[in-house]
Amino acid sequence: MPSSLRTFGLIPLLLCGLSIHLCAGQSTPTPDTVAQRPYLHQLSLGLDVFKSVPSVVLGKYYFITNAAIIEPVLRHRTRRGHYNQLLLGYVRGTSIEPSETIARQQVQGWYLKAGPDWDITRRRGYGYFGLSAVVAGASYRGTFRIPGRTFGDYEGPFRERGNLAWGGEFTLARNFYLSDRWMLRWLFRGTVLRRTQGELRPHYYPGAGYTLGMYRRLFSYGSTLQLHYRLR
Amino acid sequence: MPKPILLLALLSLALSGCFRDCGWQEEPLVHIEYSGPKTFRSVSALGARDLTAFEPLPAPKPGSDSSYHRTSYSFPLSLLADSTTYLFFSDTRVDTLTIHYQRYFYPKRGCDFVAKIRANWAKQVHSSTFKEVTVEFYDYYPKVSIKDF
Numbered sequence: 001m002p003s004s005l006r007t008f009g010l011i012p013l014l015l016c017g018l019s020i021h022l023c024a025g026q027s028t029p030t031p032d033t034v035a036q037r038p039y040l041h042q043l044s045l046g047l048d049v050f051k052s053v054p055s056v057v058l059g060k061y062y063f064i065t066n067a068a069i070i071e072p073v074l075r076h077r078t079r080r081g082h083y084n085q086l087l088l089g090y091v092r093g094t095s096i097e098p099s100e101t102i103a104r105q106q107v108q109g110w111y112l113k114a115g116p117d118w119d120i121t122r123r124r125g126y127g128y129f130g131l132s133a134v135v136a137g138a139s140y141r142g143t144f145r146i147p148g149r150t151f152g153d154y155e156g157p158f159r160e161r162g163n164l165a166w167g168g169e170f171t172l173a174r175n176f177y178l179s180d181r182w183m184l185r186w187l188f189r190g191t192v193l194r195r196t197q198g199e200l201r202p203h204y205y206p207g208a209g210y211t212l213g214m215y216r217r218l219f220s221y222g223s224t225l226q227l228h229y230r231l232r
Numbered sequence: 233m234p235k236p237i238l239l240l241a242l243l244s245l246a247l248s249g250c251f252r253d254c255g256w257q258e259e260p261l262v263h264i265e266y267s268g269p270k271t272f273r274s275v276s277a278l279g280a281r282d283l284t285a286f287e288p289l290p291a292p293k294p295g296s297d298s299s300y301h302r303t304s305y306s307f308p309l310s311l312l313a314d315s316t317t318y319l320f321f322s323d324t325r326v327d328t329l330t331i332h333y334q335r336y337f338y339p340k341r342g343c344d345f346v347a348k349i350r351a352n353w354a355k356q357v358h359s360s361t362f363k364e365v366t367v368e369f370y371d372y373y374p375k376v377s378i379k380d381f
Binding site for chain 2: 101102144146147148149150151152153154156158160199200201215
């Protein structure tokens with residue numbers, strides 16, 4: 001079983017945990033909670049602090065190595081219980097989980113996700129459901145290999161550029177307020193993208209994630225952490 | 233029950249169509265039809281690292297008279313060069329057959345990379361010690377006819 005599937009097998013468990021946490025969350029406001037008043041984070045700037053970690057920690061046991069996944073996100077409160085968020089992403093890495101004829105695939109790309117985020121904990125500011133429109137671009141490099149049992153394998157380079165995709169994403173988040181300024185968000189996301197062009201199947205698509213075996217319609221899900229700093 | 237069998241039949245048809253659409257994702261084969269009096273003990277190729285594809289040789293079939301017989305072979309072509317030379321060992325001599333071609337590697341939707349063999353018209357298509365050789369390039373494989381009498 002690929003290491004990515006082992007990792008993602010934990011996601012349904014996390015989702016259950018997250019849902020239970022949100023539903024059975026603090027129902028009675030305590031004096032500390034009232035003093036915190038989390039819903040008054042008017043504007044916050046966040047950064048993803050988890051996505052690059054498995055690649056560094058697990059190394060060759062993870063499906064993507066040497067990965068740098070940088071995701072700054074801006075959250076702006078429009079009214080009580082409603083935020084708009086804008087996320088920019090950049091990813092660079094090497095996928096080492098082979099498909100039929102491609103052993104390694106270096107990917108580099110960017111993505112933009114924007115959309116509303118609604119408080120689903122009766123405006124207490126602990127749990128949010130978000131929907132975003134997504135646009136992403138990617139380029140790939142690597143070597144392909146066609147096996148030759150009698151005379152030897154043929155290896156050659158490939159390069160694919162200008163690979164665009166668009167789609168949507170939903171997020172389910174739990175906010176943990178560490179202090180007056182700092183907040184940690186635990187997110188579960190599901191992303192659906194459609195590629196506009198490209199002949200190769202991407203192992204990893206920026207903005208989506210692990211997409212081995214998919215071609216034009218890309219579907220991915222995952223869980224991550226964002227650290228936010230309150231600007232206003 | 234007829235329904236699962238029908239489903240299996242349809243699936244087999246669909247899958248066979250899919251394989252044909254991808255083309256070669258391994259060494260392409262060349263089909264060689266030999267007509268002549270010789271019986272070959274073994275066949276090999278220059279640069280071959282593994283001779284499993286050349287064993288066992290198919291049995292010859294009798295021709296329209298006793299002076300010759302016919303044998304059909306399917307041998308792999310090298311992906312590492314633009315020609316492959318086969319050596320046919322009979323009791324009295326060794327015959328050679330060299331086929332020249334062009335190799336194409338390209339990405340194909342849903343298949344990653346595939347290989348394709350085409351004729352190389354800039355070069356002599358074949359050279360051989362057999363008396364008469366014809367090479368035809370079809371969509372998926374070349375076909376060689378050897379008339380050795």
